Amino acid sequence: MSAMSAKTTTAEPVLEIRDLSVDYGYGDDPTHVLRNVSLTLNRGEVLGLAGESGCGKSTLAYAATRLLAPPGIITSGEVLLTGRDGRRADLLGLTDGQLRSTRWQDVAIVFQGAMSSLNPVYRVGRQLVDGILAHRKGMPRVQAEERAAELLSMVGIPADRLRSYPHQLSGGMRQRVMIAMALALEPQVLIMDEPTTALDVVMQRQILEQVMELRDRLGFSVIFITHDVSLLVEVADRIAIMYAGEIVEQAAAGDVYRRPRHPYSHGLLGSFPPLHGPRRELSGIPGSPPDLRRLAPGCPFAARCPHVMDVCRTDRPVLGPTAFASTGPGVATAAEDGRLVACHLHAQGSGPVPKALAR
Amino acid sequence: MTFLLRRIAFYALTAWAAITLNFIVPRLLPGDPVTALMGRMQGRIDSNAEQSLRVLFGLDQDLSLWQQYTAYWAMLFRGDLGLSFTHFPTPVADIVGQALPWTVGLVGVATIIAFVLGTLVGIAIGWRRGTWADGILPVSTFFSAVPYFWVGLITITVFAVNLRWFPSNGSYDRGLVPAFTGEFVGSVIYYGFLPALTVVLSSVAGWILGMRNMMVTVSSEDYVTVAHAKGLPGHQVVLGYAARNAILPQVSSFALSLGFVVGGTLIMEMVFSYQGIGYTLYQAVSTHDYPLMQGCFLVITLSVLVANIIADFAYVALDPRTRKED
Incomplete structure (x- = not known):
């Protein structure tokens, strides 16, 4: 699927996150949960965002849409959204009114909790309709209801379910309703924050396939957040790997899967069973993520890294080209040029890259 | 609908229990209302009137507790709660x-x-x-x-x-x-x-x-x-x-x-x-x-x-x- 959709991808950015930093806490010593994260989502693309729990994946999604609840504060950065008319606007600089009209219309979100994302006291139909009417002033209610019915059947739910309350639907149906709701205004960007985590594997697959099919049909771009890298490899065009509030590697999905360049990506891939190919032993990553409140200088992954060097404990690596890029010290290949990695192993003059990371 | 009926039945039962308790409790109290009233009036009622008070209060009939109970319900449905002692004889x-x-x-x-x-x-x-x-x-x-x-x-x-x-x-x-x-x-x-x-x-x-x-x-x-x-x-x-x-x-x-x-x-x-x-x-x-x-x-x-x-x-x-x- 990723190969097919890659054709439709153009390099026109629709959502560009630049240098986004987020702190939790107002005091003198806030916790830096996101540190200068930059990420670009191109039109028509599925961008996967993966990492362990607590690495800041969801925080990134909430911050980029200004839904961050206190005590989260955005300390720097911009989130540039290219509108349908081609104009770009910084979401973080919009007034409340402008932000409100951008929401759902341009950027829609499907949240983690399929169970709790719907208001239990309103019928499903009403919750679909109020989102539509908030943006289509003057649209008759009947028309919005027709649209809601159309949306439900689009995700494979009979239209008479509009009259149901959320507790009368199964978990899978609720998540489908959320997806239908998110697509109500045909947004340009759909952010999915672990949309299938609470569902069983069969339901996961069905829903994912449906979303990808709708993506091909409606042409929206997707940011897909999950801890399940093997899932991402199947659905995403590009993958960004996050660790301790930073992006440590970014590349085309297949490249990350077959040729991880960062020791953390390598470890993360080793902790999921491969979907195809021979069976291999699951390795996992020793240790646990660092305490973001007391981050040592240097690479945050240093303590768990099998290839750690002296420089890793003192200098923080920045996101840059890999050792195999045309400018790097390794054997250059053209496919390497779009890849980014934040690791000292790929810096100039740091010796040969370990074999596991040089495939 | 079944919900409605079940709730109504439940509340009917509760009301019955409350009213029955309301009937029983005063009957467990010591003393009788006529003596209490005579005592309250402190001699302003002639002691010969005691019998007529008993008749008035319906205490002259020797009714069983069950008869009193049914009579109590009958009065209740008529909105009759008896007579007040203090504001005698206001109902x-x-x-x-x-x-x-x-x-x-x-x-x-x-x-x-x-x-x-x-x-x-x-x-x-x-x-x-x-x-x-x-x-x-x-x-x-x-x-x-x-x-x-x-x-x-x-x-x-x-x-x-x-x-x-x-x-x-x-x-x-x-x-x-x-x-x-x-x-x-x-x-x-x-x-x-x-x-x-x-x-x-x-x-x-x-x-x-x-x-x-x-x-x-x-x-x-x-x-x-x-x-x-x-x-x-x-x-x-x-x-x-x-x-x-x-x-x-x-x-x-x-x-x-x-x-x-x-x-x-x-x-x-x-x-x-x-x-x-x-x-x-x-x-x-x-x-x-x-x-x-x-x-x-x-x-x-x-x-x-x-x-x-x-x-x-x-x-x-x-x-x-x-x-x-x-």
Whole structure:
């Protein structure tokens, strides 16, 4: 699927996150949960965002849409959204009114909790309709209801379910309703924050396939957040790997899967069973993520890294080209040029890259 | 529909139990009403009248407890609660019927004001928590923490005795004839202001605190974040999503507090000598007027029951999850 959709991808950015930093806490010593994260989502693309729990994946999604609840504060950065008319606007600089009209219309979100994302006291139909009417002033209610019915059947739910309350639907149906709701205004960007985590594997697959099919049909771009890298490899065009509030590697999905360049990506891939190919032993990553409140200088992954060097404990690596890029010290290949990695192993003059990371 | 029938059956059973208890308890008390009345009148009733009193009270017939019980029910259905000793020979039903509107009017309105005010303030400070508005909490909690009668006495001292803005007792200007005229209604509101103020002052904190805490809880629910993400207007998110769900526990405690409107205002009516059910009950207790006490208890019990019914149905109306799927 990723190969097919890659054709439709153009390099026109629709959502560009630049240098986004987020702190939790107002005091003198806030916790830096996101540190200068930059990420670009191109039109028509599925961008996967993966990492362990607590690495800041969801925080990134909430911050980029200004839904961050206190005590989260955005300390720097911009989130540039290219509108349908081609104009770009910084979401973080919009007034409340402008932000409100951008929401759902341009950027829609499907949240983690399929169970709790719907208001239990309103019928499903009403919750679909109020989102539509908030943006289509003057649209008759009947028309919005027709649209809601159309949306439900689009995700494979009979239209008479509009009259149901959320507790009368199964978990899978609720998540489908959320997806239908998110697509109500045909947004340009759909952010999915672990949309299938609470569902069983069969339901996961069905829903994912449906979303990808709708993506091909409606042409929206997707940011897909999950801890399940093997899932991402199947659905995403590009993958960004996050660790301790930073992006440590970014590349085309297949490249990350077959040729991880960062020791953390390598470890993360080793902790999921491969979907195809021979069976291999699951390795996992020793240790646990660092305490973001007391981050040592240097690479945050240093303590768990099998290839750690002296420089890793003192200098923080920045996101840059890999050792195999045309400018790097390794054997250059053209496919390497779009890849980014934040690791000292790929810096100039740091010796040969370990074999596991040089495939 | 089955839900409705089951609830009705349940409440019928509860009402039967309450009324039966109301019938049994006075019969377990020592002494008999005639001796009590003679004693109360302190010789002003001729001892020869004892027999006629017994006839009047229906104590001359030697009825079994079961016969008395069926007779009690028969009288109850006719609205006959017996005769009051204190206001002899006024029927208890009349006394209760006169007192009830005053209590329901005054305390009912005050309770509704406290609920609406407290809930609105709770929504506001729960939504914008961490601002200066949180300072309302300790102030209002202070008033509900100090004893009720004390708040009443302080308001009387300040507003009735010192400032002379409001009367200290009574329920309307005695110079007026009760009628639905502007003057009389104005007088009722004027006399009722201080008692209502104490009810509001001492109960509003509970509503504020309850609503604020529920707002804080509900505000972090995913569906509220979704409502934000949908770009709904601010008031729609606050009222339609956050407050709409946060108010559910408030509504049931509101319905229950309506039940205590009738019985729970004894002290307020004593302090302000307000002619409601509480004051009547107080008089009945201090003069050993058993029939009147029984009448008051019956009204209080039934009103709590009715409030429970309202609470039940309000909750079902507001929260679809409590409805049975038919």
